[in-house]
Amino acid sequence: MADKSGIKVAKSRLMDLNGDWHLSNSDRSVQIVATVPGQAHVDLIQAKIIQDDPYYGTNYVKDSMRKLIADTWVFDREFVLQENLVYTTAALVCEGLDTIAKVTINGTEIGHTNNQFRRYLFDVSALLKTGVNMLRFEFEDAVKHSKAKADSYPYYVPDMFNMSAAQHGFPCRNFVRKEQCSFSWDWGPAFAPCGIWRPIYLTLDEQGILVKSWNLTISLDSDRDAWRVKLRVDLHSRREQELTVKYRFQEDLPTPEHHVSVNAGEAVVEQSFILGKSLVQEWWPRGYGNPCLYSLDVTLLNDNGLKVASHLFQCGFRTCELIQDPIVKGQPGDAFKFRVNGVDMFAKGTNWIPGHVFDRLMTMDMRRFACALYPADEAFLDNVRQEVSDQVKRLMVHPCIVLWSGNNENQEFMVKGWDDATIKNPYLFTVDYHKLYIETIMKTVHTLDTSRPFISTSPSAGLISNSPYTERYVLQDSERGLYGDVHFYDYKHNGLHIENYPNARFVSEYGAQSMPSFKTWRKISSIDDWHPLSPLSVHRNHHANGQNEMLAQIEYQWQLPMTLSKYFHSNPETVSDVPAKTRERLFDVFCYLTQCVQARSITSQTEHYIRGRSGVHHTMGALYWQLNDIWPAPTWSSVEYGGRWKTLHYYMRHAFDEILVSGYQPAGERSFHIHISNDRAVSVYGELRVRSFHFASGAFKTYPPIVFSVRSRVSQQVASIGNDFLGDGEIVLPQVLLAEAVILTEGQKEVFEMLPQTFPVRDAFPLDCLQHDPKIVIKSFEVLGSASEANYLVRIVLQSSATAGLVWLEWTRDEIEGYFGDNSFWLHPEEPREIAFYGKGEKGALDIRDGDLQIKSLFDVCSVACSFS
DSSP states (O other): OBOTTSOBBOOEEEEEOOEEEEEEETTSSOEEEEEESOOHHHHHHHTTSSOSOTTSTTGGGOHHHHHHHTSOEEEEEEEEEOTTOOOSEEEEEESOOBSEEEEEETTEEEEEEEBTTOOEEEEOTTTOOSEEEEEEEEEOOHHHHHHHHHHHSSSOOOOGGGGSGGGOOOSOGGGSBSOGGGEEETTEEEOOOOBOOSOEEEEEESSSEEEEEEEEEEEEETTTTEEEEEEEEEEEESSOEEEEEEEEETTOOOOOEEEEEEOSEEEEEEEEEEEEGGGSOOBOOTTTSOBOOEEEEEEEEOTTSOEEEEEEEEEOOOOEEEEOOBSSTTSSOBOOEEEETTEEEOEEEEOOOOSOSSGGGOSOOOOOOBSSOOOOOHHHHHHHHHHHHHHHHHHTTOTTOOOEEOOBSHHHHHHTTSSHHHHHOHHHHHHHHIIIIIIIIIHHHHHHOOSSOEESOBSOOOEEEETTEEEOOOOOGGGTTSSSOEEEOOSSSOTTOGGGSOOOSOEEEEOOOBOOOHHHHGGGOOGGGOSTTSHHHHHHOOSTTHHHHHHHHHHHHEEOOHHHHHHHTSOGGGGTTSOHHHHHHHHHHHHHHHHHHHHHHHHHHHHHHHHTTSTTSOOOEEEESOSOOSSSSSBSOSBOTTSOBOHHHHHHHHHTSSEEEEEEOOTTOSOEEEEEEEOSSSOEEEEEEEEEEETTTTEEEEOOOEEEEEOTTEEEEEEEEOHHHHOBTTBOOOEEEEEEEEEEETTEEEEEEOOOEEESTTSOEEGGGGOSOOOOEEEEEEEESOTTSSEEEEEEEEEOSSOEEEEEEEESSTTOEEEESSOSEEEOTTOOEEEEEEEESOGGGOOOOTTTEEEEOHHHHHHHHHHHO
16 A cells, blocks of 8 residues: 555554443443543533533532532443454553543553543553453542542642632642643632543554654754754654654655664654755744744655654744843843744733633643642652643644743742742742752753743743743842733722733733623523622622622722612612512623723723833733633633623724724823824824714814824824813813824725723713713614625614714624624714624524614613613
8 A cells, every 4th residue: 555655554553432432430320321532521411410501500519510520430432353453563542531540451450540631652562352342441530539649748738729718619639630720710610520531542553663742843043044843753663673754845845854773662763954044934923924834744664665654744934032131231120022033022912711611512722730839749740741741742833832831820829928838938839849840841841842932930020040040039029010921910999090000021911800791691590690799690700709899890980870889789689679670681781881891991901011012111912811711700701601702802802903092091180191002014104183072062072183103013102182172170071082093004094993982081980971862773784695605794884863882782692603893882973883793604594683683882871770760
């Protein structure tokens, strides 16, 4: 047999073991069909052994749910080997096992697993037999296992989050290498599932070559000013033999052919070759150029000229550096910025969390050493060493990964003394920290991949020295914001008061909470739960006091009608006689307001960091927390569980545009400053146009046009609007400020709008300015695209008879999927606004029947308050 290139292929077989398995518990009272890859929870739900929806209400903490999964669960299946099958090497490959499992084949134990993130490979050559074979995985309860490990450890090692009662989780997660959030987190529930969660298969090879992993790194050889492509193949050979390594780029780039000798047993094949820089295009991040990828096919031939293994890589050519050099020589303060292909980049982005508590129901996975301290005995360190090796090998080919980080907030945990144990014995935990993150993780990463930088933690205090690698650990008060990266959360102050935000080099976490939409919330709740302080609202918010903090933020930014404020803060048991329809409207308004406040606060903070890239702050990154949800709950996300965009997601798309028009009101002033931030590679020129809508007069006032020029990749103040425009003396009436930058590019006009700002920005805006019904109507509605297309476009034109604040559009039917081009906007009379909806799926599901498209605004807040009073 020969492949497409004409090379003869050695006989080898891969037997897929995914699909139907048998699942049973310890006493075999439960025996059902399971699906692999998967987890026991999902199978038990589908078999109706677990009858309650795990995401509904507080079902996830019920004894019936937790006791059932605390059992030992066994996955087993038979497979058949034909009598004429010839092989010299047989291996069972498990891409992911969750987590504590004994593995047997035909009654013989072949291994024991203790790490969800490792790839396990078992040599079963001597154990297979012709005919029926039995494979069995016996999973023990990871919660009990971790607790036993913690109890037997010589000293207490704290795990921050599960010390909080608001988490409703399991303790001692830090003693088992399992997805840490499966024990609970401040944004998700505890289930701690088990199962064969990634693919599993059997490899049978006649030539005695078993490839364990393929790894590729691409780095710049500065001496030759050329790209070095380095291959590493970990394998097992049954005999001593000569191998040939052949490379082939699909783009017909020149490649060599290598010959290597391997001994019997474990072997590593390492080869590299050089490609001239002019032969390939560089890979660039979004917004900076083309993310060019190349396909590289690598083939191993044995000494008989037979192809014994091959692998196809998708790879990119780029350099990446984390710059932490002094900004001004001899003065305190280092940079913290990423440089890709020699270009310094402002990092705009977010933080992803798992999309579901059960990995089988999602297509991505996540692993964290986060928010805890960890044991440092040799068994744990060796386990981590192998985990890091597996994951670095798996991921290192991707050019979009520009940094390896050892942990999240664990150094801060130790330095700031988040647990009494770290205060009483800081030296003990410092030594353990160094063992785990520097001597184990960093050392392992550097043996495999030097094409990208490594830091031990985020947030960090920066480096004292890169050689030898020496971290700062502790910052003095005068040094804060001058080194490393920052995480920042503030629940005590108005989110529009920017002086409370740090002036930092790089902000890798910041956020504020909001509710999911009422449409999402009602699926997991009942009428008794529709109150800001209901037991379910409080229980579901795993951030202690989170519901009260959201209420406080609402009243920092909006002057609510008194009846509404009183209801929001009331004891939910005292308002049980409020009619169901009214309770529904009140809670809908609460969810809407939390999303408005979250969006305004986080966008204001983001714009502050982007403006900080220029001048003395040298901010070069803003990564807000968090992108998505793992379940319907009050969290920091911009996208709800299920994929519906919150207000924040619309606002962040605006804030992260390549041209940003932003404004703010400085503390102690009645002025408004407007900046333009230019992330393009060229300067931009144009005209800034500013208007103000005054509610008292119901009319616009226009500021004289301002001509501006902003250089490439800087942020620059282009206007300061004072009392002569905003109001007379100390009297500043409520108004909405609007601004747009009209940019001339090669004879074409581009318009970039500032998100409208209520002014005074720093004061709570009186909602009684919006008590006139805007009577928003759909002026036109047009659906484009054929019924057979997977995507379609809807053009909607809205018009109002009075100013409507923060207009929100939402389809009432779940089957209508997609997103709006804009949302949560201001709508003014005699200024119709066209909104695009980008639909997914068949457009036949779309209808404009009454009630299909829900439209709400700040007027609805006043309206429901009036009806309630």
